[in-house]
Amino acid sequence: MREVAVVGFTQSPSVRREPDRNEVEILIPVLQALREQTGLAGAECDFICSGSSDYLAGQSFAFVSGLDAVGAWPPVSESHVEMDGAWALYEAWVKIQMGYADTALAYGFGKPSMGDLPITLALQLDPYSVMPLWPDTISVAGLQARHCLERGLFTADEMAAVAVRDRGNAKTNPYAQVKGDFTVEGILAEPFLVNPLRKSDCAPISDGASAILLAAGDRATQICERPAWIRGFEHICEPMDFGVRDLGRSRGTEIAAEKAGVSSDKIDVAELSAPFTHQSILVERALGLPPETRINPSGGALAGNPLMAVGLSRIGECAARIFRGEADRAVAHATSGPCLQQNLVCVLEGR
């Protein structure tokens, strides 16, 4: 395996609605900041991969215009995944491992405020038996939360405590959208949005973008004083059908964590992309984090949820803490699909 590291990370603020800027206008400052941070422009990278969704944009091939933010002339070697940018980063990492590139740019962007996100996401469900019923994402997650509560896997108090922790942590994150001093009692007093989920159990809808620069071997140490070396990188997909998997645990995260080598050493920081409080608990348990691990110091997805960038940002937040010497070993998680269908785990180390 080649030694590959995250050497740069930038993001836009998560906002409920970007009223004026289109996706390219959101993305350009993010990529310009990455260039300033690393000294390398996106178009100078050996490989470029983006993550976005035409369903959010409501236009086919909308991701092609995203390349305007890169400056794809002379022509560049690039690819796209209709997934979170974390999977774009995975593809870039594979390209480097295969020897096709020494440097790679991965970015994710989304502007879900243009549509009705919970309804749009119904399209990722089984197209024959489930999608025609148009179950929105919050209702689907609510069924999972109810299932877990009825089985006694955790309590509503424990769910609320996740939001209290994440949004409290987010107070020091200038890019976060929802932050502040919440209390378990206060959250439990909120009316149900979709029983048993309250508004604070749900990640916000956010517009935004983020970008990561990868580099191999000596290139990494030339670009970054303290690179975040990728020691493990796995993603696992579970079946789409809700009836054939255990919704009370995230088996995919467990397998990805094991393959990525999460359990072998201490973990200073973990960043989770779970968009609902109950899913955060399931992911935490699946990762098998030690009690001293600091979870979601940035606030995680519950504080800012720019769809298609939120998972990539979790990897970036971990890497940034390693850049600054605040952490030596970190675990980032990204998810995609309903009820934690697909999960990605990335282990980063400062040496």
Place this chain on the structure above:
Amino acid sequence: MNAHDTSGTEGDGSPVTVLRAPIVLEYEYSAGQSASRFLRAIAEGRLLGQRCPVDGRVYFPSRGSCPQHAVTFGDEVVELSDKGTIVTFSIVRVPSKNIPLELPYITVNVLLDGADTILMHVLDADLDDVHMGMRVQAVWKPREEWTTSTENILFFRPIDEPDADYDSYKEHI
């Protein structure tokens, strides 16, 4: 057939071969800062381009950023003439929606005076006369029908000016 019809009949054991699941999603678009300015100007009959701060090329219409250098254009605009030069053309003999011309008609790539990017449009001219380098001008809808739409320009039409130098448009072919 409504949304829930299937071709099989309940209980007759035949396979369901058709499932209708209509998808309707609504979106509320923002054209973006730059395109909004462009559209407001065209509602007043003005054509705005924007200049790349790196190489000075003028983009029309502008999408707010230079796709070659990946920089935003900022607020500076360049007002363009509605006259230009035909860079390439094609004669169309199949019908298409929203084109107010009878078949056959001519599609053209026009390089507006002052712009460095081409505009695709249609030309109202004799098929035998159209040629590269031909000078043309936009024909607009009546002023009272102008909206924030590029459809304010109906088509281009030849004007009585000598052909443009090949060198002036050769890089856009």
